[in-house]
Amino acid sequence: MSRYDLLQLPLLKLGLRSRWPQFLVRAIALGGFIFAILAGLLGTPVGSRNFGIVFVWIAWWALLMLVAVPLFGRGWCSICPIPMPGEWLQQGNVLKPGLGGPAGFFRRFVLGRRWPNAWRNIWLQNGAFTLVALFSTVVLTQPRTTAIVLAGFLVVAIGTSLVFERRAFCRYLCPVGGFIGLYSQLAPTELRVKDTTVCAAHTVKTCYTGSAEGYGCPWQVFPGGLVKNTYCGTCMECLRTCPHDNIALNLRSFGADLTIPGGRKLDEAYKAFIMLGSAIVYAAVLLGPWAFLKSAAYGVGSWPWLAYALAFLAFVFGLLPGFFFLAVALGRRISKGRQPLQKQFVAYSYALVPLGLAAWIAFSLSFVLTNFSYLWPALSDPFGWGWDLVGTAGVGWTPYLTGTIPALQALVLLGGLGWAALTARRIAGETLPQGGEIRQALPVAAYCLLVTTALMVLLVG
Amino acid sequence: MRNATLLRWIAIAAVGLTILLAPFPARSAAPGEHTFRIEAQSFEFDPAVLRVNPMDRVTIELVSTDVVHGIYIDGYGVEVTADPGQTASLSFLADRPGTYRFRCSVTCGALHPFMIGKIQVGPNQLLWRGIGLAFLAVLAGFWSIRR
Amino acid sequence: MNAERTARLFVLGLLIGIPLSILLARWIAPGAAAGRPVEIHARMPEAGGWSPADLSISVGVPLHLRLVSDDVVHSFAVGQSDQPAIDIYPGEVVETTLIFDRPGKYVYYCTRWCGPNHWRMRGTIEVLGETGEPQAEGPPLFSTLGIDIDVPHPADVVPTRRPSARRGADLGIHIPEKYLSLDYLRRTSPAGAWQDLRAEPFSQDLNDEQVWDLVALVWKLNTNPQAIQTGQQLFAQNCAACHRYLSGRSG
Numbered sequence: 128m129s130r131y132d133l134l135q136l137p138l139l140k141l142g143l144r145s146r147w148p149q150f151l152v153r154a155i156a157l158g159g160f161i162f163a164i165l166a167g168l169l170g171t172p173v174g175s176r177n178f179g180i181v182f183v184w185i186a187w188w189a190l191l192m193l194v195a196v197p198l199f200g201r202g203w204c205s206i207c208p209i210p211m212p213g214e215w216l217q218q219g220n221v222l223k224p225g226l227g228g229p230a231g232f233f234r235r236f237v238l239g240r241r242w243p244n245a246w247r248n249i250w251l252q253n254g255a256f257t258l259v260a261l262f263s264t265v266v267l268t269q270p271r272t273t274a275i276v277l278a279g280f281l282v283v284a285i286g287t288s289l290v291f292e293r294r295a296f297c298r299y300l301c302p303v304g305g306f307i308g309l310y311s312q313l314a315p316t317e318l319r320v321k322d323t324t325v326c327a328a329h330t331v332k333t334c335y336t337g338s339a340e341g342y343g344c345p346w347q348v349f350p351g352g353l354v355k356n357t358y359c360g361t362c363m364e365c366l367r368t369c370p371h372d373n374i375a376l377n378l379r380s381f382g383a384d385l386t387i388p389g390g391r392k393l394d395e396a397y398k399a400f401i402m403l404g405s406a407i408v409y410a411a412v413l414l415g416p417w418a419f420l421k422s423a424a425y426g427v428g429s430w431p432w433l434a435y436a437l438a439f440l441a442f443v444f445g446l447l448p449g450f451f452f453l454a455v456a457l458g459r460r461i462s463k464g465r466q467p468l469q470k471q472f473v474a475y476s477y478a479l480v481p482l483g484l485a486a487w488i489a490f491s492l493s494f495v496l497t498n499f500s501y502l503w504p505a506l507s508d509p510f511g512w513g514w515d516l517v518g519t520a521g522v523g524w525t526p527y528l529t530g531t532i533p534a535l536q537a538l539v540l541l542g543g544l545g546w547a548a549l550t551a552r553r554i555a556g557e558t559l560p561q562g563g564e565i566r567q568a569l570p571v572a573a574y575c576l577l578v579t580t581a582l583m584v585l586l587v588g
Numbered sequence: 589m590r591n592a593t594l595l596r597w598i599a600i601a602a603v604g605l606t607i608l609l610a611p612f613p614a615r616s617a618a619p620g621e622h623t624f625r626i627e628a629q630s631f632e633f634d635p636a637v638l639r640v641n642p643m644d645r646v647t648i649e650l651v652s653t654d655v656v657h658g659i660y661i662d663g664y665g666v667e668v669t670a671d672p673g674q675t676a677s678l679s680f681l682a683d684r685p686g687t688y689r690f691r692c693s694v695t696c697g698a699l700h701p702f703m704i705g706k707i708q709v710g711p712n713q714l715l716w717r718g719i720g721l722a723f724l725a726v727l728a729g730f731w732s733i734r735r
Numbered sequence: 736m737n738a739e740r741t742a743r744l745f746v747l748g749l750l751i752g753i754p755l756s757i758l759l760a761r762w763i764a765p766g767a768a769a770g771r772p773v774e775i776h777a778r779m780p781e782a783g784g785w786s787p788a789d790l791s792i793s794v795g796v797p798l799h800l801r802l803v804s805d806d807v808v809h810s811f812a813v814g815q816s817d818q819p820a821i822d823i824y825p826g827e828v829v830e831t832t833l834i835f836d837r838p839g840k841y842v843y844y845c846t847r848w849c850g851p852n853h854w855r856m857r858g859t860i861e862v863l864g865e866t867g868e869p870q871a872e873g874p875p876l877f878s879t880l881g882i883d884i885d886v887p888h889p890a891d892v893v894p895t896r897r898p899s900a901r902r903g904a905d906l907g908i909h910i911p912e913k914y915l916s917l918d919y920l921r922r923t924s925p926a927g928a929w930q931d932l933r934a935e936p937f938s939q940d941l942n943d944e945q946v947w948d949l950v951a952l953v954w955k956l957n958t959n960p961q962a963i964q965t966g967q968q969l970f971a972q973n974c975a976a977c978h979r980y981l982s983g984r985s986g
Contacts, residue, residue, distance in 0.1 A: 176826025222742035418632025513828025529662035548729025656808035672848035673975030
């Protein structure tokens with residue numbers, strides 16, 4: 128598969144190597160983040176007129192799910208402001224890397240411990256996302272709750288930075304980072320090294336230890352060993368620290384990481400189920416015509432909510448993976464595959480990655496486009512205090528493209544399904560000769576077809 | 589070999605177009621009139637699912653039972669709001685076949701953006717053709733690999 | 736090092752500047768000290784109604800109000816005022832200025848139905864002034880008549896069919912003058928009128944339902960089509976949300 132190194136564009140390379148552009152974007156994003164928290168806390172409790180809700184759940188979410196993740200993978204992570212304050216404490220510096228860590232007063236608070244080995248996986252992220260997901264109907268609609276959740280992200284990130292080294296929060300805890308990582312495998316961009324032998328010969332490994340030019344990899348990744356996007360935060364530090372100019376930012380084919388057999392793990396497999404499952408649940412609860420589901424999901428602490436939460440967990444952690452397991456077992460049987468069943472279960476779950484992203488895009492298209500016009504008043508009157516900063520405070524609610532959304536959703540789902548089938552067959556082809564691979568992948572493809580049909584019924588039915 | 593691949597894709601495209609464009613077995617009912625009385629309360633419409641035939645004249649009487657609500661019909665872009673106790677009426681010609689969501693158009697509390705129902709104008713061709721195309725998508729996904 | 740310092744200042748500037756400018760814009764900027772507006776939040780009565788609910792102002796001094804709803808659509812109207820009601824949409828601020836030229840206690844209230852307790856959603860504006868005429872109208876009628884509007888008026892016998900003025904008229908009974916005075920009707924509930932009529936000698940041969948028909952007749956005799964129409968409008972606006980006779984649901 129051919130790749131094109133975007134860093135051949137001199138201007139882009141200059142912009143990414145320099146610390147300033149990224150710093151400015153992150154600092155402004157941090158300002159926006161603080162602004163959103165304050166809007167949520169101080170502004171109107173009416174979500175549709177509160178900057179906190181509108182900018183986080185409509186503008187940012189749309190940008191993330193419809194643009195950033197599909198095209199740039201972890202592109203958002205590279206400009207996310209959440210680790211910034213903690214990193215400032217860690218480094219003692221906010222722009223340049225602080226060689227030797229923080230000086231003076233803060234030194235005693237920065238412990239710089241290694242992240243425990245038992246948690247060097249994304250199970251905590253799986254748990255964190257599920258936790259937020261169970262309360263999402265409230266988080267999504269109440270400005271105060273959104274503000275508390277955002278502030279919570281910041282506090283936990285700072286705390287984690289103090290105790291542990293590097294961006295442990297991003298890598299192991301952030302509920303958003305978990306799924307961005309999973310879906311970044313689909314992106315047509317990747318950060319890799321140009322020549323691994325250069326890295327092997329380079330004994331100092333400044334990309335990991337850091338230098339005066341940049342941090343040692345905040346994501347605890349050795350760039351020379353990168354084969355997948357999942358845990359590379361595209362922070363561009365290695366681009367700055369590599370003395371051999373060995374870092375490339377490649378344009379590549381979509382989803383190139385999915386069919387790399389190495390490094391497939393159960394925690395990532397479950398991430399795929401959690402994401403796919405919650406997209407299905409949200410499609411039913413939030414966009415469906417069933418009011419009792421909405422009130423159950425909203426009534427946090429009530430019995431109906433408890434039932435909803437248990438059903439959610441059972442669906443995402445039991446039913447969805449359970450049937451998938453059966454499909455994989457069936458495929459293994461009819462194709463006489465010899466691989467251990469659990470290994471196959473994990474391997475085939477990567478076929479759900481494109482399907483899951485398609486499901487999220489289809490789901491997001493609907494509520495983003497119908498509510499996008501809330502942006503204009505929220506921009507002009509972010510707190511609902513009667514301001515009119517840019518003259519759009521009076522713009523009324525106008526849903527966009529409502530006649531076209533269902534067709535778009537169907538199209539996206541179909542694309543995701545085709546991609547999933549293709550991935551399933553490729554995964555089968557890794558271990559089986561021609562012929563057998565189709566038989567083995569078929570039940571998985573049927574599973575994907577069923578899920579797609581369910582999503583279509585929920586979203587456009 | 590290359591010819592065979594090309595042939596496959598032509599076949600897939602042909603089947604796809606057939607699924608997309610084949611005349612739908614529609615029971616062509618004569619256009620009539622439909623009046624629905626929808627009760628709206630936070631955050632539900634009752635009934636939440638309406639079925640009409642294409643070219644029917646549809647009248648919706650919106651009755652709010654707790655606070656001010658509205659109804660906006662996707663695709664048609666028509667809207668009406670109703671105060672409790674004062675039934676509001678909305679009438680339109682169902683000239684766009686398909687299934688569309690309708691939603692509350694007056695902020696009525698936290699879950700207002702998700703106060704949603706749907707109206708089916710004739711059979712849901714998008715859904716059925718979509719499911720048909722889903723089979724084809726699997727096939728295309730399987731076939732698009734050269735080994 | 737200079738770059739690092741600039742960067743730090745920039746971040747700190749954002750972190751401190753943003754909250755500070757919000758603070759300034761919110762609590763210091765709007766209006767000069769003199770005309771400082773009062774912000775009234777409207778919430779469903781179950782969630783607190785108007786807040787603040789009680790205001791005071793002097794005669795002739797403009798009262799600047801910023802009205803904002805925290806939940807659903809409300810509306811703002813002041814009793815004994817010609818000013819049309821002002822709709823308040825959630826999260827949108829509307830401003831208005833009131834000037835009272837007569838001292839007294841004015842009631843303001845919500846006119847868009849906002850829940851079962853909508854009609855309880857009211858607040859007061861105390862208009863202070865040593866001189867000047869008192870309020871144009873005196874206290875409301877129910878208070879001069881000494882009626883406690885919150886006391887229920889249960890009926891001894893509840894009609895099983897809808898009372899009919901026409902059936903009442905068909906009974907051919909001459910309704911005494913006493914029942915036709917406005918004063919009587921204002922003080923008496925239909926249940927009270929039923930009791931009075933039941934006790935009359937002319938109703939001895941009638942059954943309870945027929946007496947209810949007489950009650951209907953009494954009310955009918957005291958009205959005219961125009962008043963009925965006005966009544967229907969008022970009913971639709973203020974009562975129908977609960978007492979939805981049209982849907983057959985009573986409340």
